Amino acid sequence: MLIFDIIKSNNLARVGVIHTPHGDIETPAFVGAATRATVKALTMEQMRMLGSQAILANTYHLILAPGADLVQEAGGLAEFSSWHGPTFTDSGGFQIFSLPDVKISENGAKFKSHIDGRKFEMTPESSMQDQWKIGADIHMAFDQLAKSEKYGDMKEAMERTHRWLDRCVDEHHRLASSAERMQYLFAIVQGGDFLDLRAESAKYCAGKDVDGFGIGGVFTADGMDKMLQTVCPILPEDKPRHLLGMGQEPIDLFVGAENGCDTFDCVGPTRMARNGSLYTLDGRINIKNARFKHDFTPLMPECDCECCKNYNRAYLHHLFKTDEITAKVLASIHNEHFVTKTVANIREHLLAGTFQEYKKSFLGRYYPNS
RNA sequence: GCUGGAGUCGUCUAGUGGCAAUGACAAGAGACUGUAAAUCUCUCGCGCUUCGCGCUUCGUAGGUUCGAGUCCUACCUCCAGCA
Numbered sequence: 001m002l003i004f005d006i007i008k009s010n011n012l013a014r015v016g017v018i019h020t021p022h023g024d025i026e027t028p029a030f031v032g033a034a035t036r037a038t039v040k041a042l043t044m045e046q047m048r049m050l051g052s053q054a055i056l057a058n059t060y061h062l063i064l065a066p067g068a069d070l071v072q073e074a075g076g077l078a079e080f081s082s083w084h085g086p087t088f089t090d091s092g093g094f095q096i097f098s099l100p101d102v103k104i105s106e107n108g109a110k111f112k113s114h115i116d117g118r119k120f121e122m123t124p125e126s127s128m129q130d131q132w133k134i135g136a137d138i139h140m141a142f143d144q145l146a147k148s149e150k151y152g153d154m155k156e157a158m159e160r161t162h163r164w165l166d167r168c169v170d171e172h173h174r175l176a177s178s179a180e181r182m183q184y185l186f187a188i189v190q191g192g193d194f195l196d197l198r199a200e201s202a203k204y205c206a207g208k209d210v211d212g213f214g215i216g217g218v219f220t221a222d223g224m225d226k227m228l229q230t231v232c233p234i235l236p237e238d239k240p241r242h243l244l245g246m247g248q249e250p251i252d253l254f255v256g257a258e259n260g261c262d263t264f265d266c267v268g269p270t271r272m273a274r275n276g277s278l279y280t281l282d283g284r285i286n287i288k289n290a291r292f293k294h295d296f297t298p299l300m301p302e303c304d305c306e307c308c309k310n311y312n313r314a315y316l317h318h319l320f321k322t323d324e325i326t327a328k329v330l331a332s333i334h335n336e337h338f339v340t341k342t343v344a345n346i347r348e349h350l351l352a353g354t355f356q357e358y359k360k361s362f363l364g365r366y367y368p369n370s
Numbered sequence: 371g372c373u374g375g376a377g378u379c380g381u382c383u384a385g386u387g388g389c390a391a392u393g394a395c396a397a398g399a400g401a402c403u404g405u406a407a408a409u410c411u412c413u414c415g416c417g418c419u420u421c422g423c424g425c426u427u428c429g430u431a432g433g434u435u436c437g438a439g440u441c442c443u444a445c446c447u448c449c450a451g452c453a
Binding site: 040145218 | 397398399400401402403404405406407408409410
């Protein structure tokens with residue numbers, strides 16, 4: 001069983017430590033999205049330097065390239081990528097939702113590789129097998145997202161996710177029985193915006209022999225507080241909860257942590273960075289805008305990341321306008337550091353008992369018009 | 371000097387009788403939340419009461435024509451070849 005120590009809790013929020021075979025994660029924590037076993041534009045060393053504690057890779061992408069067998073041959077995700085810290089894998093379930101030409105049946109999902117057209121079938125069992133080969137510390141159950149936000153579709157997807165969860169748990173324990181190193185499984189709570197479905201899903205997942213929970217199918221912070229207030233009290237307190245895919249907007253992190261989420265992952269910070277949209281304490285700015293051409297001040301004076309300590313806005317503007325690779329590197333360092341540090345700060349303020357004050361001042365400054 | 375070719379939005383470019391005029395780049399702005407994203411979208415002659423209307427544009431000046439970036443004449447500039 002994955003060990004999760006809760007150091008302090010306050011209502012739903014908690015501060016803890018997840019002990020994985022590759023090291024500890026001090027929670028709440030932001031997990032870097034390393035879909036193809038790399039955080040785009042960043043080296044693992046840069047990730048360590050900006051304060052990241054864990055990364056999350058994607059099973060779907062890794063079975064397409066380089067293949068789960070190869071990652072296993074390399075010694076697993078941590079060895080292969082030289083991350084050497086705690087790792088997560090997402091199951092590939094999300095891709096079933098987002099790819100065209102996917103045929104979903106009760107058995108699993110059939111799809112073609114977007115790279116070379118090869119045909120694949122992913123099932124709860126195959127996702128577990130591939131995730132064990134990839135060898136992350138924490139695996140996500142193979143789930144299905146709803147095809148629309150209608151109640152009927154949400155309910156159907158949730159119920160299938162539950163049936164698949166049973167198969168994931170069985171396969172996971174079968175694989176665990178002969179494993180040299182423990183790996184852990186998180187169930188995924190579905191249900192969309194429907195609180196009755198969320199409660200039903202949380203209840204179902206809570207009853208399973210899993211090590212933690214992913215909360216999936218969340219797309220905006222609107223209503224997320226009520227959803228988490230429905231879900232988290234149902235989930236066992238002593239197991240970690242990962243809020244899947246949320247964290248592009250700082251408010252997601254505050255609402256998530258406040259309402260019982262321990263880890264987050266999101267592609268938003270690095271994707272936005274590559275597109276020139278950079279976080280500051282006063283909101284996001286697009287560094288490509290002409291108004292930064294002569295701005296020789298640091299991107300964010302309060303920030304101690306490599307980008308902000310050493311470079312100015314006019315230089316970043318220039319790098320983006322000339323499409324230099326370094327633009328994306330520096331921007332990614334900053335944005336990833338920003339969200340990682342923000343969650344780390346949330347942790348400190350939860351420990352100090354000053355979370356509400358921190359939340360109010362941070363969000364008041366970041367979103368001045370709301 | 372002669373012969374041939376060419377001059378179209380900041381740049382390159384499409385366009386051989388019905389066009390405010392193609393495409394690319396540049397420029398300006400927006401989007402992005404378990405990454406088919408180093409991606410995508412919009413604007414890009416001027417002015418308005420902007421699902422439309424008006425004005426001015428394709429080196430310059432004339433001409434032919436209902437209508438000219440497109441045809442004719444002259445001139446200017448550039449390029450190539452020959453002197």
